[in-house]
Amino acid sequence: MTLAAFPDAQPLAGLVGGLMIGIAGALMLLGAGRIAGVSGIVARGLGLSDGGMSPGSAWMFLLGLPLGAALAAIALGGVQVEAPPLALLLVAGLVVGFGTRLGSGCTSGHGVCGVSRLSARSIVATVTFISAGILTVFVMRLIGVVA
Amino acid sequence: MSALRRLGPPLLSGTLFGAGLTVGGMTDPARVRGFLDILGAWDPTLAFVMAGALAVMAIAWRVRARMKRPVFAEEFSLPEKQDLDPRLIGGAALFGVGWGIAGLCPGPAVASIAIEPAMALPFVAAMIAGMALYRVAPSRPATA
Numbered sequence: 411m412t413l414a415a416f417p418d419a420q421p422l423a424g425l426v427g428g429l430m431i432g433i434a435g436a437l438m439l440l441g442a443g444r445i446a447g448v449s450g451i452v453a454r455g456l457g458l459s460d461g462g463m464s465p466g467s468a469w470m471f472l473l474g475l476p477l478g479a480a481l482a483a484i485a486l487g488g489v490q491v492e493a494p495p496l497a498l499l500l501v502a503g504l505v506v507g508f509g510t511r512l513g514s515g516c517t518s519g520h521g522v523c524g525v526s527r528l529s530a531r532s533i534v535a536t537v538t539f540i541s542a543g544i545l546t547v548f549v550m551r552l553i554g555v556v557a
Numbered sequence: 558m559s560a561l562r563r564l565g566p567p568l569l570s571g572t573l574f575g576a577g578l579t580v581g582g583m584t585d586p587a588r589v590r591g592f593l594d595i596l597g598a599w600d601p602t603l604a605f606v607m608a609g610a611l612a613v614m615a616i617a618w619r620v621r622a623r624m625k626r627p628v629f630a631e632e633f634s635l636p637e638k639q640d641l642d643p644r645l646i647g648g649a650a651l652f653g654v655g656w657g658i659a660g661l662c663p664g665p666a667v668a669s670i671a672i673e674p675a676m677a678l679p680f681v682a683a684m685i686a687g688m689a690l691y692r693v694a695p696s697r698p699a700t701a
Contacts, residue, residue: 416601418591420582424602427581428609434574435610436617441566443627443634446574448663449688458688463634467567474571475664476671481572482579483672489579491669492587493676494659503666503680505655507687510663513648514636517662518574520649521607524636526614534641535649542653543593550658551597 435523442467447519448475449510459511498555513539562629575668581606584669586660586676593657 438446453459455468510516524532582588591600669677
């Protein structure tokens with residue numbers, strides 16, 4: 411399925427992928443009683459945060475992420491990845507790591523789990539990071555740095 | 558509680574999460590940046606991913622309200638903070654800047670280790686460094 415106005419978009423694949431992510435978040439919430447927030451779980455697994463799930467559970471979730479990605483890539487017969495340059499990856503990674511700890515979450519914890527809970531903190535965080543992301547891409551376009 | 562009951566749900570959740578990100582195209586930074594590039598060739602795919610995930614999770618929160626305890630754990634342990642402090646907004650803004658620069662956030666970055674390690678590993682290493690930097694930053698309150 412495609413959208414006439416946006417020929418590059420993959421609405422159906424996006425929706426199916428989103429439903430899978432939702433089920434994953436629901437399993438974590440209703441099964442383990444926890445939020446499926448990836449930045450918090452990474453910090454927890456590495457001993458960089460004091461609260462949260464057990465480090466063992468964190469590592470299971472973190473192992474699952476690439477495992478699931480590999481299985482999906484095999485099922486799909488390969489996936490397209492257009493990687494940004496190394497320098498941008500390093501700068502972005504540093505900022506994402508610091509920012510997600512300072513702001514207590516990322517796209518999964520705030521964007522999916524928190525917004526669906528109608529948490530005011532998560533809604534404000536999500537509006538803020540999407541706005542900052544849009545502004546950043548716009549400025550990069552302006553100065554001619556496009557990943 | 559047996560190890561399977563304790564470790565099974567997070568492993569299954571992570572696997573499903575990683576597969577969902579990949580199916581939804583979110584492991585491709587170009588697609589994520591396409592969503593943020595509203596003045597360029599805008600790609601709304603990420604909005605469909607969010608819609609699907611939010612629909613399921615909205616139901617999950619309603620189910621949770623009727624449950625005394627989670628299925629495989631003793632109790633729910635969920636964030637209860639309510640205040641909109643500057644740290645939340647500053648952190649989210651910083652995260653958004655990094656997200657825009659590379660088109661990667663923590664979930665797709667960790668998942669991509671299996672798909673494009675040359676891209677994912679440097680990003681994840683830098684991300685961990687950023688988290689460690691926050692950990693040692695002097696302004697960090699004892700409770701964070």
